[in-house]
Amino acid sequence: MATVHHWTGREARALRLALRMSVRAFAQRLGLAVATVSKWEKLLSATEPRPDTQAILDTALGRADASVHLRFETLLSEMAGPAQVAAGRRVTASGPRAWEYESWTDDLDRTVVALSRQNFTFADSLLGRWLNRFKAAELDDKGLYLYARSTALLGDLKRDQGAVLGPLSAYPSYAGARSIFAQLDIPRRVAQLDLSLAVVAEMSGKLETAARNYETLAVDDRLSRRDRARARLWVGTALSKDGNHAYATRVMQAATREFEDLTEPDDWSVAHQKLALARRGIGDLTQALHFIDIARSSGSADSPMQRVRLDTAHGHILLSDDATRDDGLRVLDQAAQTAAQYGLVHQLRSIESVKASSEGPTGPR
Numbered sequence: 428m429a430t431v432h433h434w435t436g437r438e439a440r441a442l443r444l445a446l447r448m449s450v451r452a453f454a455q456r457l458g459l460a461v462a463t464v465s466k467w468e469k470l471l472s473a474t475e476p477r478p479d480t481q482a483i484l485d486t487a488l489g490r491a492d493a494s495v496h497l498r499f500e501t502l503l504s505e506m507a508g509p510a511q512v513a514a515g516r517r518v519t520a521s522g523p524r525a526w527e528y529e530s531w532t533d534d535l536d537r538t539v540v541a542l543s544r545q546n547f548t549f550a551d552s553l554l555g556r557w558l559n560r561f562k563a564a565e566l567d568d569k570g571l572y573l574y575a576r577s578t579a580l581l582g583d584l585k586r587d588q589g590a591v592l593g594p595l596s597a598y599p600s601y602a603g604a605r606s607i608f609a610q611l612d613i614p615r616r617v618a619q620l621d622l623s624l625a626v627v628a629e630m631s632g633k634l635e636t637a638a639r640n641y642e643t644l645a646v647d648d649r650l651s652r653r654d655r656a657r658a659r660l661w662v663g664t665a666l667s668k669d670g671n672h673a674y675a676t677r678v679m680q681a682a683t684r685e686f687e688d689l690t691e692p693d694d695w696s697v698a699h700q701k702l703a704l705a706r707r708g709i710g711d712l713t714q715a716l717h718f719i720d721i722a723r724s725s726g727s728a729d730s731p732m733q734r735v736r737l738d739t740a741h742g743h744i745l746l747s748d749d750a751t752r753d754d755g756l757r758v759l760d761q762a763a764q765t766a767a768q769y770g771l772v773h774q775l776r777s778i779e780s781v782k783a784s785s786e787g788p789t790g791p792r
Contacts, residue, residue: 431488432648434481436467436474437506442488443468445499457483471506494536497576501532504572504611531557531573538580545731545769547584554581568611575607575616582623587732589773591630598627618649622658629665630773638665653694656685660698663705672708679705696725697733700740707744715744731769738762739774743781756782 431438443453443464454464459480467474476484488499534553541550554577563574582600590596605620622644629637644650645658663679666672683698703718719741739762745755759778766774 431485434476434484435472436469436476437471438503439464439467439476439484440471441499441502441506442484442491444502445495446487446491457487459483493539497532497535497539500613500616501528501569501572504569504613528569528573531577535573535576535580538577542580542583542587543730545587545771547588547770550580550584554584563607571607571611572613575604575611578607579604579616579620579623586623586627586630587773588770589776591627598624601627614649615651618644618647619654621647622650622654625658626661629661629668634665634669638662638669641665652685653689653691656682656689656691657694659685660694660701664701667701667705667708670708672705676702676705676709692725693733696722696737699725700737703744704740707747712744712747715747719744731765732771732774735762735766735769735771735774735778738765739778739781742778746781 443450446453446456448456450464450468451461454461457464457480463476463480467476475481488496491499534556538550538553541547541553557573558577558581561570561574563571566574578600582597582604585591585595585600586597592598601620601623605617605624608616608620621640625637625640625644628640641658641662645655645662647655647658650658660679660682663675663677663682666678667675679698679702683695683702686695686698699718699722703715703722706712706715706718719737723737723741738758742755742759742762745751745758747755759782763775763778765771766778
């Protein structure tokens with residue numbers, strides 16, 4: 428998601444246009460005078476809202492959905508002034524027409540929704556429509572921005588399918604998107620790709636590297652507060668996977684409190700899922716079951732992937748006690764069916780790994 432460290436009239440205008448509001452409607456939404464918004468529209472980067480008004484704009488942007496954030500960043504990339512052009516930003520007259528950019532932006536909105544529902548086939552077709560049509564070298568700055576966003580989302584798709592390393596995996600997609608955002612000088616997007624690359628390192632077993640990168644990003648001002656909290660949570664995840672469950676628990680609890688302050692229930696649920704597995708690692712099954720129950724009751728039911736992750740964690744904990752082992756196997760079987768239905772290959776492998784770890788050399792323990 429987009430974040431603004433310092434608002435001017437330029438960013439305020441981009442937010443109004445991204446919300447598709449008139450000047451009057453935007454002023455009413457913010458609780459400001461129409462004359463104030465009109466001043467921003469006229470002076471753009473030459474005027475700055477007061478600190479209290481900047482906080483109001485922060486809130487308006489923070490509450491906007493993903494499609495608004497995407498339009499907001501696209502509009503900002505279009506509003507590059509002469510100084511930025513003189514500094515070396517490329518602007519070309521050739522390339523896709525304006526309506527193609529609008530269609531591309533709309534398809535990225537649809538891709539975000541498809542990925543949230545694990546509709547990988549549809550998401551892949553939407554991204555392929557544009558990534559196969561253009562080469563980065565023939566695009567102007569707006570086209571490059573859309574190309575980079577498409578490539579980053581392709582990385583999300585590959586990551587969710589479990590393909591994290593190799594020529595057709597998440598890693599080259601994220602690295603390519605990061606390179607373009609660095610060229611366009613969009614620091615927040617570069618930092619978000621650094622976070623995605625750290626996830627790839629964790630998923631590929633490079634736990635020390637991942638934990639070190641997460642720790643750096645947890646205090647990186649280029650990221651939003653929510654992304655910094657996620658980085659802190661994932662420090663704990665990497666530590667827990669590496670067997671350092673006690674320290675991981677303390678790190679995760681700090682991130683959990685931050686998600687509560689940010690009123691992010693889905694992240695709060697994920698944090699409790701991670702806490703549950705860390706407590707299981709310590710051997711505290713009572714607390715593990717307590718945390719997984721919180722996670723299951725508070726998380727979103729819309730994402731098949733999150734349902735599979737919750738069920739896998741729940742089954743893992745249940746398998747740790749001989750009295751609940753059969754229940755754990757039933758929960759894991761249900762998770763495997765859901766994972767197979769939605770093509771969640773990485774999650775299927777995780778489920779099989781959990782089952783295998785519950786068996787000794789002579790069979791189930």
